[in-house]
Amino acid sequence: MKERFIEIFIKSFAWLSGLLLLSAAFVIIGFLMIKGIPTLSLSLIFGDTSPADAFLLRRQVLTGLFPAMAGTCLLVLLAVGMATPVGLAAGIYLAEYGRGTLKSFFSLFCDILAGVPSIVIGLFGFSLAISLHHYIREIYPCLLISALALAFLVLPYLIRTTQFAMESIPAEVRLTAPALGATKLQNIAYVLFPRSLPGIASGVILAIGRCAEDTSVIMLTGVVAAAGIPGSLLSAYEALPFYIYYISSQYRDAYELQTGYGAAVILLIICACLFLAAFYLKNQLMNRMLYRQ
Amino acid sequence: MTENKSNEMKIKTVNLSFYYNHLRVLKDISVEFPERSISAIVGPSGQGKSTFLMIFNRLWETIPDARMEGEAFIRLNNKWVNIYDRSISLPELRRSAGMVFQTPNPLPMSIFKNISFPLKLSGVTEMQSVDEKVESALKQAFLWDEVKDRLTDDARSLSGGQQQRLCIARALTLDPEILLLDEPTSFLDARSGQIIEDLLLSLKESCTILLISHYMDQIRRIADQVMELSGDTSNNS
Numbered sequence: 001m002k003e004r005f006i007e008i009f010i011k012s013f014a015w016l017s018g019l020l021l022l023s024a025a026f027v028i029i030g031f032l033m034i035k036g037i038p039t040l041s042l043s044l045i046f047g048d049t050s051p052a053d054a055f056l057l058r059r060q061v062l063t064g065l066f067p068a069m070a071g072t073c074l075l076v077l078l079a080v081g082m083a084t085p086v087g088l089a090a091g092i093y094l095a096e097y098g099r100g101t102l103k104s105f106f107s108l109f110c111d112i113l114a115g116v117p118s119i120v121i122g123l124f125g126f127s128l129a130i131s132l133h134h135y136i137r138e139i140y141p142c143l144l145i146s147a148l149a150l151a152f153l154v155l156p157y158l159i160r161t162t163q164f165a166m167e168s169i170p171a172e173v174r175l176t177a178p179a180l181g182a183t184k185l186q187n188i189a190y191v192l193f194p195r196s197l198p199g200i201a202s203g204v205i206l207a208i209g210r211c212a213e214d215t216s217v218i219m220l221t222g223v224v225a226a227a228g229i230p231g232s233l234l235s236a237y238e239a240l241p242f243y244i245y246y247i248s249s250q251y252r253d254a255y256e257l258q259t260g261y262g263a264a265v266i267l268l269i270i271c272a273c274l275f276l277a278a279f280y281l282k283n284q285l286m287n288r289m290l291y292r293q
Numbered sequence: 294m295t296e297n298k299s300n301e302m303k304i305k306t307v308n309l310s311f312y313y314n315h316l317r318v319l320k321d322i323s324v325e326f327p328e329r330s331i332s333a334i335v336g337p338s339g340q341g342k343s344t345f346l347m348i349f350n351r352l353w354e355t356i357p358d359a360r361m362e363g364e365a366f367i368r369l370n371n372k373w374v375n376i377y378d379r380s381i382s383l384p385e386l387r388r389s390a391g392m393v394f395q396t397p398n399p400l401p402m403s404i405f406k407n408i409s410f411p412l413k414l415s416g417v418t419e420m421q422s423v424d425e426k427v428e429s430a431l432k433q434a435f436l437w438d439e440v441k442d443r444l445t446d447d448a449r450s451l452s453g454g455q456q457q458r459l460c461i462a463r464a465l466t467l468d469p470e471i472l473l474l475d476e477p478t479s480f481l482d483a484r485s486g487q488i489i490e491d492l493l494l495s496l497k498e499s500c501t502i503l504l505i506s507h508y509m510d511q512i513r514r515i516a517d518q519v520m521e522l523s524g525d526t527s528n529n530s
Contacts, residue, residue, distance in 0.1 A: 177410070290402040
Protein backbone atom coordinates (compact mmCIF):
# COMPACT_ATOMS: atom_id res chain seq x y z
CA MET A 1 0.00 0.00 0.00
CA LYS A 2 2.80 2.34 1.00
CA GLU A 3 4.78 1.50 -2.14
CA ARG A 4 1.77 2.20 -4.26
CA PHE A 5 1.33 5.57 -2.62
CA ILE A 6 4.98 6.46 -3.20
CA GLU A 7 4.64 5.46 -6.83
CA ILE A 8 1.59 7.65 -7.33
CA PHE A 9 3.29 10.53 -5.55
CA ILE A 10 6.45 10.36 -7.67
CA LYS A 11 4.44 10.00 -10.85
CA SER A 12 2.28 13.02 -10.15
CA PHE A 13 5.31 15.03 -9.04
CA ALA A 14 7.03 14.24 -12.33
CA TRP A 15 3.92 15.22 -14.24
CA LEU A 16 3.60 18.44 -12.28
CA SER A 17 7.25 19.37 -12.86
CA GLY A 18 6.86 18.84 -16.58
CA LEU A 19 3.70 20.91 -16.59
CA LEU A 20 5.39 23.69 -14.60
CA LEU A 21 8.26 23.85 -17.08
CA LEU A 22 5.94 23.99 -20.06
CA SER A 23 3.70 26.65 -18.55
CA ALA A 24 6.69 28.77 -17.50
CA ALA A 25 8.02 28.74 -21.06
CA PHE A 26 4.52 29.40 -22.39
CA VAL A 27 3.91 32.33 -20.01
CA ILE A 28 7.28 33.98 -20.74
CA ILE A 29 6.98 33.68 -24.50
CA GLY A 30 3.29 34.61 -24.41
CA PHE A 31 3.94 37.69 -22.29
CA LEU A 32 6.73 38.77 -24.61
CA MET A 33 4.56 38.27 -27.68
CA ILE A 34 1.62 40.23 -26.22
CA LYS A 35 3.88 43.10 -25.23
CA GLY A 36 6.28 42.94 -28.16
CA ILE A 37 4.36 42.06 -31.29
CA PRO A 38 2.24 45.28 -31.43
CA THR A 39 5.45 47.33 -31.50
CA LEU A 40 6.94 45.40 -34.42
CA SER A 41 7.02 47.53 -37.52
CA LEU A 42 9.48 48.52 -40.18
CA SER A 43 10.09 51.82 -38.43
CA LEU A 44 11.06 50.02 -35.21
CA ILE A 45 13.83 48.32 -37.15
CA PHE A 46 14.81 50.90 -39.70
CA GLY A 47 13.66 54.22 -38.14
CA ASP A 48 13.05 56.71 -40.90
CA THR A 49 15.58 55.17 -43.29
CA SER A 50 14.27 53.01 -46.11
CA PRO A 51 15.07 49.27 -45.68
CA ALA A 52 16.89 49.08 -48.99
CA ASP A 53 19.19 51.96 -48.05
CA ALA A 54 19.84 50.36 -44.67
CA PHE A 55 20.78 46.95 -46.10
CA LEU A 56 23.06 48.45 -48.72
CA LEU A 57 24.65 50.61 -46.00
CA ARG A 58 23.85 53.75 -48.04
CA ARG A 59 22.39 55.55 -45.07
CA GLN A 60 22.89 55.04 -41.39
CA VAL A 61 19.93 53.90 -39.31
CA LEU A 62 19.87 56.25 -36.35
CA THR A 63 16.67 55.49 -34.45
CA GLY A 64 15.95 51.84 -35.35
CA LEU A 65 17.13 48.45 -34.13
CA PHE A 66 18.84 47.53 -37.39
CA PRO A 67 22.43 48.20 -36.19
CA ALA A 68 21.84 46.17 -33.03
CA MET A 69 20.44 43.27 -35.07
CA ALA A 70 23.43 43.37 -37.41
CA GLY A 71 25.79 43.57 -34.42
CA THR A 72 24.23 40.55 -32.71
CA CYS A 73 24.31 38.46 -35.88
CA LEU A 74 27.95 39.36 -36.59
CA LEU A 75 28.91 38.71 -33.00
CA VAL A 76 27.28 35.27 -32.92
CA LEU A 77 28.75 34.23 -36.27
CA LEU A 78 32.24 35.40 -35.31
CA ALA A 79 32.25 33.89 -31.83
CA VAL A 80 30.70 30.54 -32.82
CA GLY A 81 32.86 30.49 -35.96
CA MET A 82 36.00 30.84 -33.87
CA ALA A 83 34.92 28.50 -31.08
CA THR A 84 33.57 25.63 -33.20
CA PRO A 85 36.79 24.36 -34.84
CA VAL A 86 38.69 24.59 -31.55
CA GLY A 87 35.87 23.02 -29.56
CA LEU A 88 35.41 20.12 -32.00
CA ALA A 89 39.13 19.43 -32.17
CA ALA A 90 39.46 19.49 -28.38
CA GLY A 91 36.41 17.25 -28.01
CA ILE A 92 37.79 14.76 -30.53
CA TYR A 93 41.11 14.80 -28.70
CA LEU A 94 39.47 14.08 -25.35
CA ALA A 95 37.28 11.30 -26.77
CA GLU A 96 39.74 9.54 -29.07
CA TYR A 97 43.34 10.39 -28.23
CA GLY A 98 43.58 11.64 -24.64
CA ARG A 99 44.57 8.99 -22.11
CA GLY A 100 45.43 8.84 -18.44
CA THR A 101 46.47 11.86 -16.40
CA LEU A 102 46.79 14.21 -19.35
CA LYS A 103 43.16 13.58 -20.23
CA SER A 104 41.92 14.16 -16.68
CA PHE A 105 44.06 17.31 -16.55
CA PHE A 106 42.41 18.69 -19.69
CA SER A 107 38.96 17.61 -18.48
CA LEU A 108 39.50 19.45 -15.21
CA PHE A 109 40.45 22.66 -17.01
CA CYS A 110 37.46 22.32 -19.30
CA ASP A 111 35.21 22.10 -16.22
CA ILE A 112 36.91 25.08 -14.62
CA LEU A 113 36.42 27.13 -17.78
CA ALA A 114 32.76 26.10 -17.85
CA GLY A 115 32.40 27.34 -14.28
CA VAL A 116 33.89 30.81 -14.82
CA PRO A 117 31.10 33.44 -14.53
CA SER A 118 30.57 35.37 -17.74
CA ILE A 119 31.28 38.72 -16.05
CA VAL A 120 34.79 37.43 -15.20
CA ILE A 121 35.34 36.43 -18.80
CA GLY A 122 34.14 39.91 -19.79
CA LEU A 123 36.61 41.47 -17.37
CA PHE A 124 39.37 39.33 -18.82
CA GLY A 125 38.44 40.45 -22.34
CA PHE A 126 38.47 44.07 -21.19
CA SER A 127 41.94 43.69 -19.61
CA LEU A 128 43.17 41.98 -22.76
CA ALA A 129 41.97 44.90 -24.89
CA ILE A 130 43.62 47.42 -22.56
CA SER A 131 46.96 45.62 -22.48
CA LEU A 132 46.91 45.10 -26.25
CA HIS A 133 46.20 48.80 -26.63
CA HIS A 134 49.66 49.54 -25.25
CA TYR A 135 51.22 47.80 -28.22
CA ILE A 136 48.70 48.39 -30.98
CA ARG A 137 47.04 51.81 -30.78
CA GLU A 138 44.03 50.77 -32.89
CA ILE A 139 42.80 48.19 -30.38
CA TYR A 140 40.06 49.25 -28.03
CA PRO A 141 37.24 47.12 -26.68
CA CYS A 142 35.62 46.10 -29.97
CA LEU A 143 33.72 43.48 -31.93
CA LEU A 144 36.77 41.22 -32.25
CA ILE A 145 37.56 41.29 -28.52
CA SER A 146 33.91 40.58 -27.65
CA ALA A 147 33.76 37.68 -30.08
CA LEU A 148 37.00 36.22 -28.68
CA ALA A 149 35.73 36.47 -25.10
CA LEU A 150 32.39 34.88 -26.08
CA ALA A 151 34.24 32.12 -27.91
CA PHE A 152 35.98 31.22 -24.66
CA LEU A 153 32.66 31.36 -22.85
CA VAL A 154 31.05 28.74 -25.12
CA LEU A 155 34.13 26.58 -25.72
CA PRO A 156 33.39 24.16 -22.83
CA TYR A 157 29.88 23.39 -24.19
CA LEU A 158 31.30 22.56 -27.60
CA ILE A 159 34.11 20.43 -26.18
CA ARG A 160 31.84 18.46 -23.86
CA THR A 161 29.04 17.80 -26.34
CA THR A 162 31.56 16.68 -28.98
CA GLN A 163 33.34 14.43 -26.50
CA PHE A 164 30.14 12.81 -25.23
CA ALA A 165 28.72 12.36 -28.72
CA MET A 166 31.88 10.54 -29.83
CA GLU A 167 32.24 8.48 -26.66
CA SER A 168 28.67 7.22 -26.80
CA ILE A 169 29.19 5.49 -30.17
CA PRO A 170 28.79 1.74 -29.56
CA ALA A 171 31.83 -0.54 -29.74
CA GLU A 172 30.57 -2.52 -32.78
CA VAL A 173 30.42 0.65 -34.88
CA ARG A 174 33.82 1.73 -33.58
CA LEU A 175 35.44 -1.54 -34.77
CA THR A 176 33.76 -1.69 -38.18
CA ALA A 177 36.06 0.63 -40.10
CA PRO A 178 39.35 -0.58 -38.55
CA ALA A 179 38.35 -4.16 -39.46
CA LEU A 180 38.12 -2.92 -43.07
CA GLY A 181 41.57 -1.39 -42.98
CA ALA A 182 40.82 2.14 -41.78
CA THR A 183 43.49 4.08 -39.96
CA LYS A 184 42.51 5.82 -36.75
CA LEU A 185 42.15 9.17 -38.50
CA GLN A 186 40.04 7.63 -41.29
CA ASN A 187 37.81 6.01 -38.70
CA ILE A 188 37.27 9.38 -37.02
CA ALA A 189 36.76 11.31 -40.23
CA TYR A 190 34.49 8.89 -42.07
CA VAL A 191 32.56 7.10 -39.32
CA LEU A 192 32.86 8.47 -35.80
CA PHE A 193 32.60 12.18 -36.61
CA PRO A 194 29.64 11.97 -39.03
CA ARG A 195 27.81 9.78 -36.53
CA SER A 196 28.39 12.33 -33.78
CA LEU A 197 27.03 15.25 -35.81
CA PRO A 198 23.56 15.33 -34.18
CA GLY A 199 25.16 15.60 -30.73
CA ILE A 200 27.68 18.16 -31.93
CA ALA A 201 24.89 20.20 -33.54
CA SER A 202 23.08 20.47 -30.21
CA GLY A 203 26.31 21.82 -28.70
CA VAL A 204 26.58 24.41 -31.47
CA ILE A 205 22.96 25.43 -30.97
CA LEU A 206 23.58 25.86 -27.24
CA ALA A 207 26.63 27.98 -28.07
CA ILE A 208 24.63 30.16 -30.50
CA GLY A 209 21.98 30.81 -27.88
CA ARG A 210 24.56 31.64 -25.25
CA CYS A 211 26.38 34.09 -27.55
CA ALA A 212 23.18 35.78 -28.67
CA GLU A 213 21.81 36.40 -25.18
CA ASP A 214 24.99 37.28 -23.31
CA THR A 215 25.11 40.81 -21.96
CA SER A 216 27.78 40.89 -19.27
CA VAL A 217 30.69 39.85 -21.49
CA ILE A 218 29.92 42.31 -24.26
CA MET A 219 29.14 45.16 -21.84
CA LEU A 220 32.80 45.14 -20.80
CA THR A 221 34.31 44.42 -24.19
CA GLY A 222 32.95 46.82 -26.73
CA VAL A 223 29.20 47.14 -27.01
CA VAL A 224 27.82 50.69 -26.92
CA ALA A 225 24.34 52.19 -27.12
CA ALA A 226 24.76 53.99 -30.43
CA ALA A 227 27.56 52.92 -32.71
CA GLY A 228 25.78 52.11 -35.96
CA ILE A 229 26.79 49.12 -38.02
CA PRO A 230 30.38 48.14 -37.20
CA GLY A 231 32.75 49.19 -39.98
CA SER A 232 35.45 46.66 -39.08
CA LEU A 233 36.39 44.01 -36.55
CA LEU A 234 38.06 46.71 -34.50
CA SER A 235 35.10 49.04 -34.14
CA ALA A 236 32.50 49.28 -31.42
CA TYR A 237 29.04 47.86 -32.15
CA GLU A 238 25.47 47.56 -30.91
CA ALA A 239 23.75 44.39 -29.80
CA LEU A 240 20.14 43.45 -29.02
CA PRO A 241 20.58 42.09 -25.47
CA PHE A 242 22.48 45.21 -24.49
CA TYR A 243 19.77 47.38 -26.06
CA ILE A 244 17.14 45.56 -24.01
CA TYR A 245 19.18 45.99 -20.85
CA TYR A 246 19.89 49.64 -21.57
CA ILE A 247 16.37 50.64 -22.58
CA SER A 248 14.73 48.89 -19.63
CA SER A 249 16.95 50.74 -17.17
CA GLN A 250 17.06 54.14 -18.92
CA TYR A 251 13.75 54.52 -20.72
CA ARG A 252 12.25 58.02 -20.87
CA ASP A 253 8.69 57.24 -21.97
CA ALA A 254 6.30 54.33 -22.38
CA TYR A 255 7.10 53.99 -26.08
CA GLU A 256 10.81 53.44 -25.43
CA LEU A 257 10.00 50.70 -22.94
CA GLN A 258 7.72 49.13 -25.57
CA THR A 259 10.62 49.01 -28.05
CA GLY A 260 12.50 46.92 -25.47
CA TYR A 261 9.84 44.23 -25.79
CA GLY A 262 10.03 44.53 -29.56
CA ALA A 263 13.79 44.03 -29.39
CA ALA A 264 13.29 40.93 -27.21
CA VAL A 265 10.93 39.41 -29.78
CA ILE A 266 13.39 40.19 -32.56
CA LEU A 267 16.21 38.57 -30.54
CA LEU A 268 14.10 35.42 -30.18
CA ILE A 269 13.39 35.39 -33.90
CA ILE A 270 17.08 35.81 -34.76
CA CYS A 271 17.97 32.95 -32.40
CA ALA A 272 15.31 30.74 -33.98
CA CYS A 273 16.68 31.53 -37.45
CA LEU A 274 20.25 30.74 -36.37
CA PHE A 275 19.09 27.47 -34.78
CA LEU A 276 17.33 26.50 -37.98
CA ALA A 277 20.42 27.37 -40.01
CA ALA A 278 22.60 25.19 -37.76
CA PHE A 279 20.10 22.36 -38.04
CA TYR A 280 19.94 22.66 -41.82
CA LEU A 281 23.74 22.70 -42.04
CA LYS A 282 23.93 19.55 -39.91
CA ASN A 283 21.46 17.73 -42.16
CA GLN A 284 23.29 18.81 -45.30
CA LEU A 285 26.64 17.71 -43.87
CA MET A 286 25.32 14.32 -42.77
CA ASN A 287 23.66 13.78 -46.09
CA ARG A 288 26.83 14.65 -47.92
CA MET A 289 29.09 12.51 -45.72
CA LEU A 290 26.86 9.47 -45.42
CA TYR A 291 24.41 9.16 -48.27
CA ARG A 292 25.21 11.01 -51.46
CA GLN A 293 27.19 9.06 -54.01
CA MET B 294 43.08 -31.85 -38.99
CA THR B 295 42.28 -33.87 -42.08
CA GLU B 296 45.21 -33.19 -44.34
CA ASN B 297 44.30 -31.70 -47.62
CA LYS B 298 47.38 -32.45 -49.67
CA SER B 299 46.27 -30.65 -52.80
CA ASN B 300 46.29 -27.27 -51.06
CA GLU B 301 49.26 -25.50 -49.58
CA MET B 302 49.06 -24.01 -46.12
CA LYS B 303 47.95 -20.38 -45.89
CA ILE B 304 47.76 -19.52 -42.20
CA LYS B 305 49.66 -20.88 -39.22
CA THR B 306 50.22 -20.11 -35.57
CA VAL B 307 53.19 -21.13 -33.42
CA ASN B 308 52.82 -21.55 -29.64
CA LEU B 309 50.08 -18.96 -29.52
CA SER B 310 48.71 -17.95 -26.11
CA PHE B 311 46.38 -15.12 -25.30
CA TYR B 312 45.48 -13.32 -22.09
CA TYR B 313 42.89 -10.81 -20.94
CA ASN B 314 44.52 -9.30 -17.87
CA HIS B 315 45.72 -12.49 -16.16
CA LEU B 316 43.02 -14.73 -17.54
CA ARG B 317 44.43 -17.05 -20.16
CA VAL B 318 41.94 -17.69 -22.97
CA LEU B 319 44.19 -19.43 -25.49
CA LYS B 320 47.06 -21.72 -24.56
CA ASP B 321 49.96 -22.74 -26.70
CA ILE B 322 48.13 -23.22 -29.97
CA SER B 323 50.09 -24.33 -33.03
CA VAL B 324 47.86 -24.96 -36.04
CA GLU B 325 47.91 -24.59 -39.79
CA PHE B 326 45.07 -23.89 -42.19
CA PRO B 327 45.23 -24.82 -45.89
CA GLU B 328 44.42 -22.22 -48.48
CA ARG B 329 41.17 -22.12 -50.50
CA SER B 330 39.27 -24.10 -47.94
CA ILE B 331 36.74 -23.54 -45.20
CA SER B 332 38.07 -24.24 -41.72
CA ALA B 333 35.47 -24.33 -38.98
CA ILE B 334 36.39 -23.33 -35.44
CA VAL B 335 34.13 -24.84 -32.82
CA GLY B 336 33.97 -25.04 -29.06
CA PRO B 337 31.91 -23.94 -26.10
CA SER B 338 31.23 -20.24 -25.50
CA GLY B 339 33.91 -18.21 -23.76
CA GLN B 340 36.81 -20.33 -24.99
CA GLY B 341 38.33 -17.58 -27.08
CA LYS B 342 36.96 -18.40 -30.52
CA SER B 343 36.35 -14.75 -31.44
CA THR B 344 39.68 -13.78 -29.92
CA PHE B 345 41.35 -16.44 -32.04
CA LEU B 346 39.91 -14.89 -35.23
CA MET B 347 41.03 -11.41 -34.21
CA ILE B 348 44.62 -12.69 -34.01
CA PHE B 349 44.76 -12.72 -37.80
CA ASN B 350 43.72 -9.13 -38.42
CA ARG B 351 45.15 -7.88 -35.11
CA LEU B 352 41.83 -6.30 -34.21
CA TRP B 353 42.27 -7.38 -30.58
CA GLU B 354 44.95 -4.71 -30.22
CA THR B 355 42.23 -2.11 -29.63
CA ILE B 356 41.08 -4.00 -26.51
CA PRO B 357 42.67 -2.70 -23.33
CA ASP B 358 44.62 -5.17 -21.15
CA ALA B 359 44.82 -7.86 -23.83
CA ARG B 360 48.14 -9.60 -24.46
CA MET B 361 49.37 -12.19 -26.92
CA GLU B 362 52.34 -14.57 -26.86
CA GLY B 363 53.64 -16.66 -29.71
CA GLU B 364 53.57 -16.02 -33.43
CA ALA B 365 51.08 -15.93 -36.28
CA PHE B 366 51.95 -16.21 -39.97
CA ILE B 367 50.08 -15.69 -43.21
CA ARG B 368 51.45 -16.67 -46.60
CA LEU B 369 51.21 -13.59 -48.81
CA ASN B 370 52.59 -13.67 -52.37
CA ASN B 371 54.06 -17.12 -51.67
CA LYS B 372 56.08 -15.89 -48.71
CA TRP B 373 55.39 -16.64 -45.07
CA VAL B 374 54.95 -13.33 -43.30
CA ASN B 375 54.94 -12.84 -39.54
CA ILE B 376 51.93 -10.56 -39.21
CA TYR B 377 53.19 -9.19 -35.90
CA ASP B 378 56.41 -8.00 -37.49
CA ARG B 379 57.07 -4.28 -37.15
CA SER B 380 57.24 -3.84 -40.91
CA ILE B 381 53.60 -4.93 -41.33
CA SER B 382 51.18 -2.14 -42.18
CA LEU B 383 48.05 -2.64 -40.12
CA PRO B 384 45.60 -1.20 -42.69
CA GLU B 385 47.11 -3.41 -45.41
CA LEU B 386 46.91 -6.52 -43.25
CA ARG B 387 43.26 -5.80 -42.49
CA ARG B 388 42.54 -5.26 -46.15
CA SER B 389 43.92 -8.69 -47.04
CA ALA B 390 42.16 -10.39 -44.10
CA GLY B 391 38.51 -9.30 -44.19
CA MET B 392 36.29 -9.88 -41.19
CA VAL B 393 32.53 -10.39 -40.83
CA PHE B 394 30.98 -10.16 -37.38
CA GLN B 395 28.19 -12.10 -35.71
CA THR B 396 25.76 -9.17 -35.80
CA PRO B 397 25.53 -7.54 -39.23
CA ASN B 398 27.18 -4.15 -38.83
CA PRO B 399 26.37 -1.97 -41.84
CA LEU B 400 27.58 1.57 -41.35
CA PRO B 401 24.83 4.20 -41.13
CA MET B 402 25.23 5.10 -44.79
CA SER B 403 23.75 4.18 -48.14
CA ILE B 404 24.24 0.69 -49.55
CA PHE B 405 26.62 2.01 -52.19
CA LYS B 406 28.71 3.94 -49.66
CA ASN B 407 28.94 0.87 -47.43
CA ILE B 408 30.29 -1.32 -50.21
CA SER B 409 32.64 1.31 -51.60
CA PHE B 410 33.86 2.29 -48.12
CA PRO B 411 36.98 0.04 -48.08
CA LEU B 412 37.90 1.43 -51.52
CA LYS B 413 37.66 4.96 -50.19
CA LEU B 414 39.88 3.95 -47.27
CA SER B 415 42.54 2.58 -49.56
CA GLY B 416 42.43 5.65 -51.77
CA VAL B 417 40.62 4.35 -54.87
CA THR B 418 38.70 7.35 -56.17
CA GLU B 419 38.20 6.76 -59.87
CA MET B 420 34.40 6.60 -60.20
CA GLN B 421 34.22 3.97 -62.89
CA SER B 422 36.40 1.41 -61.17
CA VAL B 423 34.55 2.05 -57.90
CA ASP B 424 31.23 1.38 -59.64
CA GLU B 425 32.60 -1.82 -61.18
CA LYS B 426 34.02 -3.05 -57.89
CA VAL B 427 30.77 -2.37 -56.04
CA GLU B 428 28.79 -4.25 -58.66
CA SER B 429 31.11 -7.25 -58.73
CA ALA B 430 31.29 -7.47 -54.92
CA LEU B 431 27.50 -7.35 -54.67
CA LYS B 432 27.20 -10.03 -57.36
CA GLN B 433 29.77 -12.20 -55.57
CA ALA B 434 27.70 -11.89 -52.40
CA PHE B 435 24.45 -12.84 -54.21
CA LEU B 436 22.96 -9.43 -53.39
CA TRP B 437 23.14 -7.44 -56.63
CA ASP B 438 19.68 -8.33 -57.96
CA GLU B 439 18.02 -7.40 -54.70
CA VAL B 440 19.63 -3.98 -54.26
CA LYS B 441 20.68 -2.73 -57.70
CA ASP B 442 17.70 -0.35 -57.90
CA ARG B 443 18.16 1.15 -54.45
CA LEU B 444 21.86 1.64 -53.95
CA THR B 445 21.32 5.04 -52.31
CA ASP B 446 18.96 3.69 -49.63
CA ASP B 447 20.15 3.42 -46.07
CA ALA B 448 21.86 0.04 -45.64
CA ARG B 449 20.03 -0.42 -42.35
CA SER B 450 16.73 -0.69 -44.24
CA LEU B 451 17.76 -4.12 -45.56
CA SER B 452 16.67 -7.36 -43.90
CA GLY B 453 19.05 -9.14 -41.50
CA GLY B 454 20.19 -11.69 -44.07
CA GLN B 455 20.70 -8.98 -46.69
CA GLN B 456 22.66 -6.90 -44.20
CA GLN B 457 24.96 -9.82 -43.47
CA ARG B 458 25.52 -10.42 -47.19
CA LEU B 459 26.18 -6.68 -47.51
CA CYS B 460 28.88 -7.01 -44.85
CA ILE B 461 30.41 -9.96 -46.71
CA ALA B 462 30.29 -7.98 -49.96
CA ARG B 463 31.97 -5.06 -48.19
CA ALA B 464 34.75 -7.36 -47.01
CA LEU B 465 35.13 -8.65 -50.59
CA THR B 466 35.65 -5.29 -52.35
CA LEU B 467 39.39 -5.38 -51.72
CA ASP B 468 39.78 -8.98 -52.94
CA PRO B 469 40.96 -10.29 -49.55
CA GLU B 470 42.94 -13.51 -49.44
CA ILE B 471 41.45 -14.48 -46.11
CA LEU B 472 37.92 -14.16 -44.75
CA LEU B 473 37.35 -14.34 -41.00
CA LEU B 474 33.71 -15.04 -40.14
CA ASP B 475 32.41 -14.99 -36.56
CA GLU B 476 29.16 -17.00 -36.51
CA PRO B 477 27.80 -15.16 -39.55
CA THR B 478 24.48 -17.02 -39.63
CA SER B 479 23.55 -17.16 -35.97
CA PHE B 480 21.06 -14.28 -36.12
CA LEU B 481 19.52 -15.30 -39.45
CA ASP B 482 16.58 -17.50 -40.36
CA ALA B 483 17.22 -20.85 -42.04
CA ARG B 484 16.74 -19.59 -45.59
CA SER B 485 19.08 -16.61 -45.21
CA GLY B 486 21.60 -18.91 -43.53
CA GLN B 487 21.35 -21.30 -46.49
CA ILE B 488 22.14 -18.49 -48.94
CA ILE B 489 25.19 -17.53 -46.92
CA GLU B 490 26.41 -21.13 -46.82
CA ASP B 491 26.15 -21.35 -50.62
CA LEU B 492 27.95 -18.03 -50.82
CA LEU B 493 30.83 -19.27 -48.66
CA LEU B 494 31.19 -22.42 -50.77
CA SER B 495 31.53 -20.27 -53.88
CA LEU B 496 33.98 -17.90 -52.16
CA LYS B 497 36.36 -20.65 -51.15
CA GLU B 498 37.49 -20.80 -54.78
CA SER B 499 39.34 -17.55 -54.16
CA CYS B 500 39.65 -17.14 -50.39
CA THR B 501 40.86 -18.98 -47.34
CA ILE B 502 37.95 -18.96 -44.92
CA LEU B 503 38.03 -19.31 -41.13
CA LEU B 504 34.51 -19.75 -39.80
CA ILE B 505 33.29 -19.88 -36.22
CA SER B 506 30.12 -21.90 -36.02
CA HIS B 507 27.86 -23.46 -33.41
CA TYR B 508 25.87 -25.56 -35.85
CA MET B 509 27.22 -29.08 -36.37
CA ASP B 510 25.05 -29.63 -39.45
CA GLN B 511 26.34 -26.40 -40.99
CA ILE B 512 29.91 -27.54 -40.34
CA ARG B 513 29.18 -30.94 -41.93
CA ARG B 514 27.74 -29.23 -44.99
CA ILE B 515 30.48 -26.72 -45.75
CA ALA B 516 33.65 -27.16 -43.65
CA ASP B 517 36.74 -28.86 -45.06
CA GLN B 518 38.32 -29.19 -41.63
CA VAL B 519 37.39 -28.51 -38.04
CA MET B 520 39.41 -27.12 -35.18
CA GLU B 521 38.08 -27.37 -31.67
CA LEU B 522 38.92 -24.85 -28.98
CA SER B 523 38.00 -26.10 -25.52
CA GLY B 524 39.42 -25.05 -22.21
CA ASP B 525 43.17 -24.78 -22.24
CA THR B 526 43.72 -27.17 -25.09
CA SER B 527 42.93 -27.19 -28.74
CA ASN B 528 42.16 -30.39 -30.61
CA ASN B 529 42.26 -30.77 -34.31
CA SER B 530 40.12 -33.42 -35.93
